[in-house]
Amino acid sequence: MEQYIPLFLTKYNYWVYIALMMIGLWAMIAKNNLVKKIVGMNIFQTAIILFYVSIGAKYGGTIPIIQHGSGHGHEAAVRAADYINPLPHVLMLTAIVVSVATLGVALALVIKIHRRHRTLEEDEILEQLRES
Amino acid sequence: MSEQYPALVVIGPLLCALLVSVAGWLRPRLCLPLALLGLGIAASSSTGLLAQVLTHGPVTYRLGGWAPPWGIVYHVDNLNAVVAALVSWVALTNLVASYRAVMTDYPEKIGPFYTLYVLSVTGMLGMVVTGDAFNLYVLLEITSLTGYALIGLGGGRAPLASLNYLFLGTIGASFYLLGVGYLYIVTGSLNMADLAKLLTPLHGSLALLAAFAITLVGLWMKMAFFPLHAWLPNAYGFAPSPAASLLAPLMTKVMVYVMIRVMISVFTVEFILSEVALSHFVVWLAVAAMVAGGLLALGQRDLKRMLAYIVVAEVGYMVGGAWLGNKLAMTGAILHIINDAVMTFCVFLAAGCIYQKTRGTAFEDLQGLFKKMPWTMTALAAGALAMIGVPPFCGFFSKWYLIRGGLEAGHWGFVGALLFSSLVNVVLFFRIFEIAFFEPMSHGHGGHDGHGEQGGPVALAEAPLSMLLPLMAAALGLIALGLATGPLVEKIILPIIPAGLG
Numbered sequence: 001m002e003q004y005i006p007l008f009l010t011k012y013n014y015w016v017y018i019a020l021m022m023i024g025l026w027a028m029i030a031k032n033n034l035v036k037k038i039v040g041m042n043i044f045q046t047a048i049i050l051f052y053v054s055i056g057a058k059y060g061g062t063i064p065i066i067q068h069g070s071g072h073g074h075e076a077a078v079r080a081a082d083y084i085n086p087l088p089h090v091l092m093l094t095a096i097v098v099s100v101a102t103l104g105v106a107l108a109l110v111i112k113i114h115r116r117h118r119t120l121e122e123d124e125i126l127e128q129l130r131e132s
Numbered sequence: 133m134s135e136q137y138p139a140l141v142v143i144g145p146l147l148c149a150l151l152v153s154v155a156g157w158l159r160p161r162l163c164l165p166l167a168l169l170g171l172g173i174a175a176s177s178s179t180g181l182l183a184q185v186l187t188h189g190p191v192t193y194r195l196g197g198w199a200p201p202w203g204i205v206y207h208v209d210n211l212n213a214v215v216a217a218l219v220s221w222v223a224l225t226n227l228v229a230s231y232r233a234v235m236t237d238y239p240e241k242i243g244p245f246y247t248l249y250v251l252s253v254t255g256m257l258g259m260v261v262t263g264d265a266f267n268l269y270v271l272l273e274i275t276s277l278t279g280y281a282l283i284g285l286g287g288g289r290a291p292l293a294s295l296n297y298l299f300l301g302t303i304g305a306s307f308y309l310l311g312v313g314y315l316y317i318v319t320g321s322l323n324m325a326d327l328a329k330l331l332t333p334l335h336g337s338l339a340l341l342a343a344f345a346i347t348l349v350g351l352w353m354k355m356a357f358f359p360l361h362a363w364l365p366n367a368y369g370f371a372p373s374p375a376a377s378l379l380a381p382l383m384t385k386v387m388v389y390v391m392i393r394v395m396i397s398v399f400t401v402e403f404i405l406s407e408v409a410l411s412h413f414v415v416w417l418a419v420a421a422m423v424a425g426g427l428l429a430l431g432q433r434d435l436k437r438m439l440a441y442i443v444v445a446e447v448g449y450m451v452g453g454a455w456l457g458n459k460l461a462m463t464g465a466i467l468h469i470i471n472d473a474v475m476t477f478c479v480f481l482a483a484g485c486i487y488q489k490t491r492g493t494a495f496e497d498l499q500g501l502f503k504k505m506p507w508t509m510t511a512l513a514a515g516a517l518a519m520i521g522v523p524p525f526c527g528f529f530s531k532w533y534l535i536r537g538g539l540e541a542g543h544w545g546f547v548g549a550l551l552f553s554s555l556v557n558v559v560l561f562f563r564i565f566e567i568a569f570f571e572p573m574s575h576g577h578g579g580h581d582g583h584g585e586q587g588g589p590v591a592l593a594e595a596p597l598s599m600l601l602p603l604m605a606a607a608l609g610l611i612a613l614g615l616a617t618g619p620l621v622e623k624i625i626l627p628i629i630p631a632g633l634g
Contacts, residue, residue, distance in 0.1 A: 028299055041302055048306050052313055088316065091266055095309065098273045105277055106298050109284050112291040125292065 013054035020047035034113065034120045038106045045099040049092045056088035137181040138193035138206040141216055142258045144173030149250040156243015164231055167246040171227055174257055175220040182213040186623060192263070200263075201326045207263030210628045211466065215389045216260045218470055219382055222477050223253040229481055229602035230374030232595075233488055237372060238285060245285065249378065252278035256386045265312045265398065266322045268390065269305065272354070276301045279383060282375035283367050293366035300363040304353025311347030314339060315398075327398050335403050344399055345410075351394070355387035357451055358421030361444045365428075369437035373484030376436065380443055381477035385469050388450045392466065395454060401632040405457055414455040415546055421448025422549040426556035435483050435493040438560060439476070442519065445553050446472050452546050453534045459633045461537025466625050468530035471518070471613055475527055478515035478606040482508050485595035485603060501568040504593045507600055509568055511607040516561035518610045521554050526613035533621075 008015060020043055027040025061084035110120065117125045148170025155162040185191055190209040194200070208216075227249065234245050255275030262268050280301070284294035316322060318339050319330040334340050349360075356364035368380045395404055404411060425445025432438040450472070453465030483493050485508040490497040502509045518525035531550060538547040594600060613620070 025303070028303070034295065037299060041299060045302065045306055048310050048313070051310065055313065055317055088313075094266075094270055098270065098277075098305075101277055102273070102298065102302055105280050105284075106295065109280070109291045109295045109298065112284060113295065116291070129289065129292075 013051070017047045017051040017054070020044075020050065032122050034110050034122060035107075037122075038103065038110065041106065042099065042103060045095070045102070049095055049099070052088040052092045052095070056085040058084050134180060134184060135191075135193075137177045137184060138191060138208050138261050139195065140177040141174050141181065141220070141261055142206075142254060144177065145170040145250050145254040145257065148173070149247050149254060152250055153243060153247040156247060160242045163242050163246040164227075167227055167250050168224070170250050171220060171224040171253060174253065175217075175224045178213070178216040178220045178257070181208060182217045185210060185213040201321055201323050204262070204264045204267050205323065206261045207325060208261055210624045211389070211393070212260045214624050215386070215469065216257055218473055219253065219256050219260060219386065222381055222473055223249075223256075223378060225602045225605055226374065226378050226477065226481065229377070229484065229599045231598050233372070233374045233484060233599070236488070241285060245282070245374075248278045248282050248285075249375075252282065252378065253382075256382055259386055259390060263324050264322055265315065265324055265327065269309050269312060272308065272390075273305055275383065275386075276305060276354070279375075279379050282379065283371040285375065286370055286372040288370060289366065290370040290372070293363075293370045297363040297367040300353055300360070304350045304360075307346050307350030307353065309350075311343045311345075311350060314343035314346065318343070324393070324398050328400055331399065331403070335406060340399075340403070341407065341410075344403075344407075347394060348391070348414075351387055351391045352451075355384045355391065355447055355451075356444055357447055358417055358424055358444065361421070361425075361447075364444060365437055365440040368440040368443065368480075369434065373436075373480075373487045377477060377480040377484050380440065380480050381473045384443060384447050385450075385473045385476075388447065388454070388465075388469055391451070392454050392462075392469075396630050401457075401630045404455075405632065411455045411457055415452050415543060418448040418452030418455065419545045419549040421445060421451070422553040426553045426560075429560055430556060433495050435486065435495070435498065435564065436480075438564075439479055439483060442557065442560070443476060445556075446476070446519075449531070449534060449550065449553070452550075453537060456537050456541045456543060456546065457633065458537055458540050459629050460533055460540055462629050462633055463621060463625050464530050464533030464535075464537050466628075467533055467617070467621060470620070471526040471530045471610075474606060474609050474613060475515050475518040475525075478603070478610060479512060479519065481599070481603050481606055482512035482515060485599050486512075488595050488599060489593055495564070495567055498564060498568045499571040502565075504591070505595065506592075508595055508603065511603045513561075513565065514607040514610055516557070516564075518614075520557045520561065524614040525610050526617065527610075529614060529617040 024040045024042070024044030024047060027043065028037050031037050031040060058081070062082060064083040064086040113125065114120055117128055119125060148166050152163050152166045152170070155166055181191070185208055190207065192200070193206040193208070195204045195206065198204070230249070234242060238245055252275050255271045255278065258271035259268055259275065262271060280294050280298045283297065284291045312322070315327060318334060318337070319327055321327050321330055331340060353360045368376050371379065395401070422445050425441050425448060429438050429441035429445070432441060450465045450468050453461040453468065486498070486501065486505065487493050489505060514525065518527035521528045521531045531554065535547055535550055538550065
């Protein structure tokens with residue numbers, strides 16, 4: 001058991017993202033209300049965004065803006081270890097845009113469903129569909 | 133000009149989508165011509181690209197001039213070139229056919245419909261030509277989001293079906309993104325060619341296997357591979373017919389292409405051949421897809437839903453072929469991407485023509501259609517024969533390669549399931565022909581009042597010419613592709629089958 005404790009403590013960012021992902025997935029599967037399912041979907045996507053953001057972080061790293069002006073040659077060279085990795089963060093800007101767009105489409109569809117069925121509870125909608 | 137083809141394939145329709153959306157506000161009349169322009173640019177440049185790739189070898193296009201591992205590149209070889217040409221031509225043909233259906237069904241939504249249509253095709257073409265794993269995710273989501281909206285335009289149960297597709301599709305895309313994240317952690321790269329190089333020393337590592345499995349689950353979700361197919365029948369069954377005949381043939385096929393691309397160009401065949409247990413499992417899943425798709429199709433009483441379940445079975449053919457692990461089966465899988473796109477297009481377009489006239493595709497609506505719509509039904513018959521696998525229609529040849537691949541791998545389950553699925557297709561389509569040919573038309577009355585058996589000549593009520601001509605082109609394409617199998621395999625497919633496959 002003891003050998004697993006460091007696994008939890010040092011890699012806690014992974015456990016957090018997996019927990020969030022499962023919460024989102026559970027909401028998408030188990031919730032009856034369509035808007036709650038959409039919230040679950042958003043949690044699911046956010047988990048992956050957090051995962052990406054966490055892999056770019058470094059202990060002691062600063063924001064990746066290079067300041068010029070001090071020293072020449074070796075001293076002016078950029079030490080990558082001083083800066084956090086900006087690439088995963090930039091990728092996630094795109095992923096956030098995608099998830100916002102997905103949310104928009106999902107909510108638009110929900111409005112259309114509500115206009116037709118007058119409810120957002122999935123079991124009531126299925127009931128109506130079975131009757132018709 | 134010709135060196136810009138890879139960019140034009142994507143940029144042309146993308147810019148035209150913008151113009152179409154503006155035209156939708158100002159001059160709805162201009163939407164269709166602008167959409168035709170966009171897809172025309174895509175179709176001509178992808179054809180030019182195919183010719184270029186076949187004569188000069190693979191093309192690498194640096195977007196913005198950035199060198200490969202840092203910048204995004206479009207890498208085009210025979211496989212993407214042929215799939216891009218296929219996608220753009222099928223989409224263009226379907227656009228012509230969609231004109232009348234959109235006019236009658238969604239007269240107030242012409243602008244949004246064509247914008248979404250062109251954007252969706254842009255995403256598919258981008259996925260096909262890109263050489264960057266993350267870029268692929270973005271384009272995948274462009275296609276998917278426009279696809280949800282296109283399906284949601286339909287009435288009745290379409291929005292609910294589309295929302296379910298959205299949930300499952302988002303899970304799928306997120307899994308793909310997660311898999312790419314794992315690959316990024318172990319390599320620090322997102323470029324496919326670069327990834328393949330960096331991953332070679334890592335073969336056998338658990339992180340790589342996890343990345344592979346997660347990516348695959350994501351892609352399977354998007355292509356509706358059997359246990360993850362739940363969204364497909366409703367989404368394609370309730371979609372507006374012009375959207376169904378765009379998405380059903382192309383979306384699943386593009387995803388199968390992406391899977392094959394990830395298998396051979398990122399993880400490489402050496403890695404796949406070393407994971408024997410995984411490929412066994414996948415081939416058996418494919419067997420289950422073929423059998424279950426066929427059986428579920430048998431239970432349907434609606435033409436479009438039945439076709440949707442056949443799509444589920446067809447995905448099984450291609451995934452199984454790609455995973456059998458030999459050259460013949462891989463050839464069959466790639467050939468089947470091309471053939472299946474055209475035959476699915478043909479049958480869905482025929483269903484669209486029928487819907488245009490009868491306002492329904494339930495089996496009762498099909499009665500007497502051979503007399504009423506002879507040309508449409510002839511094209512449906514051609515598509516059906518191709519799906520069953522009758523020579524000289526193209527379906528026969530790809531199945532032939534798949535079966536030979538199955539025999540070479542000694543996988544009797546795959547061969548048996550493929551034959552079973554073909555036989556089920558025979559039953560499915562001949563049931564439809566029986567209804568359409570022999571059962572008299574029912575108008576809710578008459579039929580039993582003594583003079584019902586020969587009620588005089590039936591008036592011809594064919595679909596409009598703008599739908600019929602594209603349908604005929606698709607049906608003739610089935611025969612043309614069948615006859616062109618030899619050169620297609622020799623010149624295009626064989627050179628890109630990786631040498632590592634047995």
